[in-house]
Amino acid sequence: MSETSDPQLALGDSAARQLANATKTAPILETISPRWLTLLLQWIPVEAGIYRLNKVSNAEELDVKCSKRDQSELPTIYADYDAAPREYFLNSVSTIVDIHTRISDLYSSPFDQIKEQLRVSIETVKETQEAQLINNADYGLLANVHPDQVVYPLTGAPTPDDLDELLTKVWKEPAFFLTHPLAIAAFGRECTRRGVPPPTVSLFGSQFLTWRGIPLIPSDKVPLADGKTKILLLRVGEKRQGVVGLFQPNLPGEQSPGLSVRFMGIDRNAISSYLISLYCSLAVQSKDALAVLEDVEIDKYYEYKHEYK
Template structure:
């Protein structure tokens, strides 16, 4: 019996099928974004006209009081003198101009709005710079405002429990948190493990942090590492505690969050829309003993080839 030609049926291929499918798209991911814990933990104060004056007592030991017997009628006379030229902190600006071609925003804003995403990523970058300035700025940054009496050098190179205990003697009035590079915190954890005293953890903002004496070690990659060495800061925060406070300008035009504003600057003759993004901030250390630093902390040099530390 004669047979007809064989017909081979093939399934629709993936490449062709994908032409009818819509891919689920994420918003742009940017690896430089960090949690920026420091800005969350600081107490932020609004300032007028971008100026914050820190008034201080000239000499606390000159204030006299007495605890005499009841029948002694003479009382000491005293007064509290103030520093005549107190330090004033000026707000610092972090600015940039974002340009978006109107053709791009008009045609390619679904499912994600191009202008909104460009602004989001620009604001994230500015806030990363803000945290860096709070730590490293030459005028108001934490590392450049530590009193000489509040500096400690690491005893053995690697950060040890003894070193952190020494910091706690410098900021013993309601210490808030340690601040260090993640690699420095890892080095401290290794040293604790080596000594058989693994540090406990605490939960803040839904994340876990190791602690020492109940004080959390907060990571920030803005605390620099140079030649395998870094620093650990200990900070007391809040105006009522005479600690460290963040400063910002309230009620800015186009305010998006505290101290940050976005303003539309118009569209030029090349159809490019421009947006001015500005952030105004500073930081003040209200008393010398609100801040201390451990210097010359060895965190080891990272070997890329085998992912180990020296």
């Protein structure tokens, strides 16, 4: 055996790596989701953080009758307004990012430490925003479903019949269903079992299952507990008297609508601080713009896997 074949006399991998440059990634935040809900809503700028939702109070009384041909008298009506309309106040989702100046001075190549800390924190704030839009006890979607707009599944698992029932509640230009990804999978299995596999549609470069032409939008912020979740159906947009998002425009340090980043200074311990603030809310303009299918059961296999993994 020659001397050069002895591994003790050759440069090893561990030593050689000391001279190599590693290719590094920016910090990967696994909790980031597409946040389709915020993309699909119409966002309305709110002055002074207050949105007053005025409504006609005598809508059922507004009735126009056709007069007979030989009659010239015209019927008269008037719309009265709610004397105490609901007012929505923007909610704040905020956090402070602290970073030592020594860290940002010495270790900002190839990635800027301040920029990466802010990026990850902003993504977390936006994830919290979507969760609040769905689950906030005051303005969230689930807290603002009118009792007349709540339906329950026929068998537990989400079926085409259940989604058709939702469509009878939001039949005026429905925009999309919103539910947990596991509920979409369960609905797809029910459709396949019945021999009616749902078609797909492309939105934002991604494929979504549809029912009656309405896309099923996934969000892991829709609550899932004890093997059950919910399916929401929304009509969106101000012109359609639907669900709208609310934000504060023209914030100091604005990075995107309703979100700002402001430098708060450096303390005597050389810690630099940045305030991230996002102001938002949500309004359901009319009760028939939103409905929910409650107690939707996901497949027992998934329930088992999540309980015992």
